[in-house]
Amino acid sequence: MGALPRHRVILELLEAQGAVKVADLCERLGVSEMTIRRDLAELEREGVLRRTHGGAISARGRSYEPPFLTRATSNQEQKARIGRLAASLIEEGDSVALDIGTTTLEIARALHEKRNLTVLTNSLHIANILASHPTIRLIVIGGILRPGELSMVGGLAEQSYREFFVDKLFLGVGGLSVEAGLTEYSLEDALVKRAMIKNAKERFVVADASKLNRVAFVHVAALSDVHALITDASADDAIVHRIQESGIRIWRA
Numbered sequence: 001m002g003a004l005p006r007h008r009v010i011l012e013l014l015e016a017q018g019a020v021k022v023a024d025l026c027e028r029l030g031v032s033e034m035t036i037r038r039d040l041a042e043l044e045r046e047g048v049l050r051r052t053h054g055g056a057i058s059a060r061g062r063s064y065e066p067p068f069l070t071r072a073t074s075n076q077e078q079k080a081r082i083g084r085l086a087a088s089l090i091e092e093g094d095s096v097a098l099d100i101g102t103t104t105l106e107i108a109r110a111l112h113e114k115r116n117l118t119v120l121t122n123s124l125h126i127a128n129i130l131a132s133h134p135t136i137r138l139i140v141i142g143g144i145l146r147p148g149e150l151s152m153v154g155g156l157a158e159q160s161y162r163e164f165f166v167d168k169l170f171l172g173v174g175g176l177s178v179e180a181g182l183t184e185y186s187l188e189d190a191l192v193k194r195a196m197i198k199n200a201k202e203r204f205v206v207a208d209a210s211k212l213n214r215v216a217f218v219h220v221a222a223l224s225d226v227h228a229l230i231t232d233a234s235a236d237d238a239i240v241h242r243i244q245e246s247g248i249r250i251w252r253a
Helices: 003-017 021-031 033-045 068-072 075-086 103-107 124-131 153-164 187-196 237-245
Strands: 020-021 049-052 055-058 095-098 117-121 136-140 144-146 151-153 167-169 176-177 181-184 202-206 218-221 227-230 250-252
Touching: 003 020, 003 021, 003 033, 003 049, 020 021, 020 250, 021 055, 033 049, 049 181, 075 103, 075 151, 075 202, 075 227, 095 103, 103 117, 103 124, 103 167, 117 124, 124 136, 144 187, 151 153, 151 187, 153 187, 167 187, 176 202, 181 187, 187 218, 237 250
Parallel strands: 095 117, 095 167, 117 136, 167 202, 202 227, 227 250
Antiparallel strands: 020 055, 049 055, 144 151, 176 181, 181 218
16 A cells, blocks of 8 residues: 555544544554554645544544545445435435535435436535436536635525425534534524425435544534434444434435
């Protein structure tokens, strides 16, 4: 494994755990301690971690959002399963709002056999996937483009979502916890999500296990503002139980 793939694994572990140990990384990546220490030193120079005795901790604040391409390759299998399960809940004739994100993107990919849907999205990634679908009426929400994310944000996007009343909303999040509710990295995205939640009849959060019990930068909504969570089978049972106790239905893909 080359340096770049190793760095990606190290950063993914830091995102999930907050800290890593040199010995664990050596075993996981099959390389020497010297190699891991060299990797950590390079990542420290880039400002994404701080080395500690025997390992490293994340230097990223709660407002740091990993790039879209990095997120798209993280937990890909789990996200695909979540996407297929979410798509199975969509019925012919439904109007559906698909939030931005790499997990909602998997829902769009799983809609190829669905018919007579109306889909709203402010994600150009999702719009590109659904643009050629013969029986989906696609409404692309306008606004200010966030480069990299290819999402539409701003007052126009917020106002546009307030004009529609959809059957089902599938919402992505930066983090979800019982105490903080739904949180996001970007204020601009969080404001659009609040507008999406307002007029949706059924509101689903789609989030792989790494997002649970995590708090990002901006509050989006309380858990009581959504009806269900679709996550993956690796989600921690104790965390899932606490979320269920708050009255949220949970599906595990």
